[in-house]
Amino acid sequence: MWRACRWRCGDPRRDSVAEGAKQWIDLADASSLAEGKGRSVEANGRRFALFHVGGAFHAIDDHCPHRGAPLGAGWVENGEVFCPLHGWAFDVATGACSTRPDRPVKYYPTKVEDGRVWMAME
Ligand code: FES
Numbered sequence: 001m002w003r004a005c006r007w008r009c010g011d012p013r014r015d016s017v018a019e020g021a022k023q024w025i026d027l028a029d030a031s032s033l034a035e036g037k038g039r040s041v042e043a044n045g046r047r048f049a050l051f052h053v054g055g056a057f058h059a060i061d062d063h064c065p066h067r068g069a070p071l072g073a074g075w076v077e078n079g080e081v082f083c084p085l086h087g088w089a090f091d092v093a094t095g096a097c098s099t100r101p102d103r104p105v106k107y108y109p110t111k112v113e114d115g116r117v118w119m120a121m122e
Contacts, residue, residue: 016044017118024111024118027059031115038081038092040072043119048072048108050117051092053079058092059108059119065097071105 015026025043027050033039038051040062047062049072060081062070069085076082080089080098088099095107109120 021122022120023122024120027110027117027119029115030057030112030117033057033117036076038072038074038076040070044121048119049074049081049092050110050119051076051081053092056093057110057112057117059110059117060090060092060095061105063105064088065103065105066100 017024027041027043027048033050033052035052035055038049040047041050047070048059049062049070051058053076060071062072064071064083064085066083066086066088069083071081071083071090073084074081076092079092081092082089088097090097090105095105097103097105111118
């Protein structure tokens with residue numbers, strides 16, 4: 001499905017596309033996130049943590065399962081993001097939590113098209 005720009009500026013640029021059971025959401029300009037960095041982004045009324053690590057983009061839930069801190073504000077080291085509040089560590093490429101393996105966060109597949117980072121939701 002094609003929709004108008006999320007900023008309602010009249011730009012016919014798409015911000016979400018349905019593809020089979022997946023819905024691809026436009027998350028960010030790929031050039032806006034430097035290698036080794038992450039940040040919180042809002043899409044579809046929710047917040048996600050987006051990371052640029054090892055030349056690839058990764059999206060996970062932004063909400064830390066411990067006390068809800070934004071994981072996008074954490075620091076990234078060796079493929080993991082450390083929660084800014086108490087330091088739980090999450091693999092940015094899977095959402096697995098190495099501090100508490102029973103408390104992972106959801107990981108979302110991503111792709112880059114036309115300089116934009118897209119995230120798949122089902
Ligand atoms: S809120 Fe994330 S580790 Fe405590």
